[in-house]
Amino acid sequence: MEPCFDIAHLAHVEMYSDKFEESLDFFLRVYGLSLAGQDENSAYLRAWDDYEFHTLKLTRHHTTGVGHIAYRASSPEALDRRVKAIEASGYKVLGWVDGDLGHNSAFRFEDPFGHVFEIYYDTVRYRPPDGEKPALKNIAQRYHGRGCHPRRLDHLNLLASDVSKFRRFMETCLGSRVTEMIQLDNGRVGGCWFTINNKGYDLACTEEHGRGNARLHHVTYATDTRDDILRAADIFLENGVHIETGPHKHAIQGTFFLYVWEPAGNRVELANAGARLILAPDWEPIVWTEADRKKGQAWGLKTIETFHTHGTPPAVKNGA
Amino acid sequence: MEPCFDIAHLAHVEMYSDKFEESLDFFLRVYGLSLAGQDENSAYLRAWDDYEFHTLKLTRHHTTGVGHIAYRASSPEALDRRVKAIEASGYKVLGWVDGDLGHNSAFRFEDPFGHVFEIYYDTVRYRPPDGEKPALKNIAQRYHGRGCHPRRLDHLNLLASDVSKFRRFMETCLGSRVTEMIQLDNGRVGGCWFTINNKGYDLACTEEHGRGNARLHHVTYATDTRDDILRAADIFLENGVHIETGPHKHAIQGTFFLYVWEPAGNRVELANAGARLILAPDWEPIVWTEADRKKGQAWGLKTIETFHTHGTPPAVKNGA
Amino acid sequence: MEPCFDIAHLAHVEMYSDKFEESLDFFLRVYGLSLAGQDENSAYLRAWDDYEFHTLKLTRHHTTGVGHIAYRASSPEALDRRVKAIEASGYKVLGWVDGDLGHNSAFRFEDPFGHVFEIYYDTVRYRPPDGEKPALKNIAQRYHGRGCHPRRLDHLNLLASDVSKFRRFMETCLGSRVTEMIQLDNGRVGGCWFTINNKGYDLACTEEHGRGNARLHHVTYATDTRDDILRAADIFLENGVHIETGPHKHAIQGTFFLYVWEPAGNRVELANAGARLILAPDWEPIVWTEADRKKGQAWGLKTIETFHTHGTPPAVKNGA
């Protein structure tokens, strides 16, 4: 397929927290994002080189998980094409919503598992106030070096009970490409990594092993170096943050990773992919069998159990 | 403009050497590329994660500099569109040429300063022989760690006596976007950094200060980390390679850089851009005035004189 | 105690291999040591900045493990003082032996668990042959960047059934200080980390959980950066080396580590301690209880089982 991208990039994620103040303190002071703005129920957060107003909308909620996932279109025309394609697709359409502090009106729709997506074009560019103006005019905001100080939003991972069904949704609605995937011995697809541009992936979907819908596995920001991630582990440790696994390296996508749980329980990651890009327009998905993965995943480290089971909101208990 | 990219990425560069054996030894043993193949006058070289057969074609020649610059199209249809646009542009067309070990037929044309470009779609994917097969199936070739071991081709820099004129060529023929540029106090454009995808740039053009046409400033490969570049400086030093400047950081594009001269005199760079990507579809070029650049270029380091004057082939002497 | 050090530093370790050729190939090509010399049964290996002729003596043997551990004295007088102290100590004395390619005569003695130690003063400084001469005269040998290219010998870890008894041996015979130790809930000392100079440790002793005497847990070389260790993991993976655990960070000593098994099964480590030094002359040992360690060991990573059981030579089987 020709990568004539109607969608430009993953734009922002709305995360729910039932411990809003603790979560906000974590993202600002420890994780190292900045506060771009705030309204009644949400804080609009950004990494120092995100060009838009915000990339993480943290919302006070009765539970945890993901509120919605937003992608920015490449142009007004591209947005129209996508809206038509989605309306024709038969997937659930929620229609147009007003924007918020970060962008103007957006078109919302839903995947078969209840995750809410939106696409929009008209955005609000971040304009650094005095004190946040960078010394170098080609970065969006002053390099503050506070906390883990990631550079930009990177990707998120959603849980779905049928990854193949989710794949069709992503290809149909966003025109995403699968760059890598897990083929389980039982014939099911264990996970897919999607991209809409030259990144290795901007969204991953892995199989839901708990019960419940529309769950989030994690949201990830990118650091400039792997060393930033090693430092982050020390910073998380000193701040009593639960480090689930890492720093270590995934075989899939070759991502150097570190996963922690923010105070409300949402899993957040810091990641670095080195100089890797998907430049081939005719890239064929890398298919990892269970045998393939045994060889080299995390340099041989066995994946920790909670990584397969923990998601937000918490899984529905039996009989619930 | 909508980034509906007909061109997918910079594909390879042909470099001329009048000290072929020394240059080849440098690129294999010190710089850390691998030999994919060889024919009568050329060696086809690649970095360990380049997906195509080669990204550097080193050719035995009576002088130095760049033979041709190749970009890969996004699809056969995109290639047709580009060919039509170039033929209609009035720029000098050299027409179709047979491919080489690395790809099939390519369409050649020339910029107003004599640099030869080619675009093609049908390529030869690299198939690692035994001993070069990677442990992880999502990288193109075994990570060998030999020499400076860059990961992939990154960009090149060409010299032109009129950068604005070169800019029109790039926008017309390739659909490239300018992400950053230098606006000199004398009103001229001192340099432009172009990209065809989400990289900050894949080709730069800076003003020719010597005399001569079609000159090359440098060719660059990307490393996964800045630490790789610090190590490379030690490796170059131990191997008696002329280190011109770096490791240090450019204000423009924020690239961490190291420039050396290979045995025949062509300038080659190793670079790392951290996690930086140009994701905004409506990115406005960053315009650096001379005053802007004084603030923060290379953390304040004065640029070495030869960086403004040295190019290959050598400048034409007066009266020559 | 006043650190009037009779012993200057850990000098070299003799490692036995029952797969000599494979082990030698591993240490030269993958681990990145250099061959300083060879005699009938041994290869004398060194890291690029070790100042003595060798730091690892690899010896062809019917089994694996450690042959002897050598420390260099601070002066001839200091050597005499140590010899007298050892002879007066009641520990088993093996007496003077001729040196080998790496040093002159040495005084040998044994710990209560069968590990053979030697101390000497007259040494053979490494004199780089042409091709190994460094560009900078303050490093011992050319920085080659081959394989994992560690900089120098760092430490080793020995197994003993009674760590407290081993501690008395080290304090009495070498004048070593304990910088950190593990106090088990059962009242026993689980491990001690010893130093003779300003390093955090040059020898560690942990409790033997298998059966057998004089066993080796691991030998370690130091790299300049943590990034070197991340690269090493990729190099080990590509070369089919068994990666046991890491790269990760120990709570004790704060060492960033990577453990692999060389072809014959001896565990070898690459480690980096950052800028840490023990400068306090009155440093009090850090005592880690089991509860202390739970907090922060390897940023929360559970230690892999074989790390507690695997040593060389293999443990004696029951009834053996």
Added chain:
Amino acid sequence: MEPCFDIAHLAHVEMYSDKFEESLDFFLRVYGLSLAGQDENSAYLRAWDDYEFHTLKLTRHHTTGVGHIAYRASSPEALDRRVKAIEASGYKVLGWVDGDLGHNSAFRFEDPFGHVFEIYYDTVRYRPPDGEKPALKNIAQRYHGRGCHPRRLDHLNLLASDVSKFRRFMETCLGSRVTEMIQLDNGRVGGCWFTINNKGYDLACTEEHGRGNARLHHVTYATDTRDDILRAADIFLENGVHIETGPHKHAIQGTFFLYVWEPAGNRVELANAGARLILAPDWEPIVWTEADRKKGQAWGLKTIETFHTHGTPPAVKNGA
């Protein structure tokens, strides 16, 4: 000589500032030290892993430069030996002074160029208050990651009109060893690097090229990684700090360096030496001729002029 060290390590430096508030803000917020205590005219600062109460005493003064340089003795007996040796040496003795917040009584003396030194044994160990207690009990203080967050005091550099004379002072009074030195073509010694333990150096003396006595060239703290120094350059740039030179690498001692001027003009450095240690008890000084240095100093970078001329307090003007 046998390294029976009476002196354990460089302990702290008193720096004068005629812009006390600005200097203090720089050291706390940007350079990343912590405030251990304060009295009427001084702030007592420390890096996160310095074990003593403070390593930098910043004092409000009418000018800039160094107040005094303190070394800690290895024991009370070693202190007595040193005091006797200094009293017998003929160098200017200032006698015993009361300690301050950081240590008890100290013995003061002066080098031939007016720099004041002190030695002491009884010290005040840093006891972290709540909020500064580390997660890991083997580091002195919580890893805060604030600003450039160096780990510990590393060394300082003093200017003297006769380096050979200064060398005799250091050998006589402290028992320091010269590890590396510069032999100028004019026969003079251009600089000496001294150590009292296993570090490559804890004090350097280079030739005074301005006029004036007792001047300071720079004070340096050590970071765990070279990457910390690259990050620091961005932090200094964003905070408008004057970056004089670096990040780059010295041929002498192989130190990766970054020099800036704090608000009052005192030069401060961040440095990393990788895994380098001076372990040989019979280490011979490395002698660098001018020709030697041309090869490889800072990977070929020409040293910036102010580095040879700027010191604090400012040089005396002619006729002054």
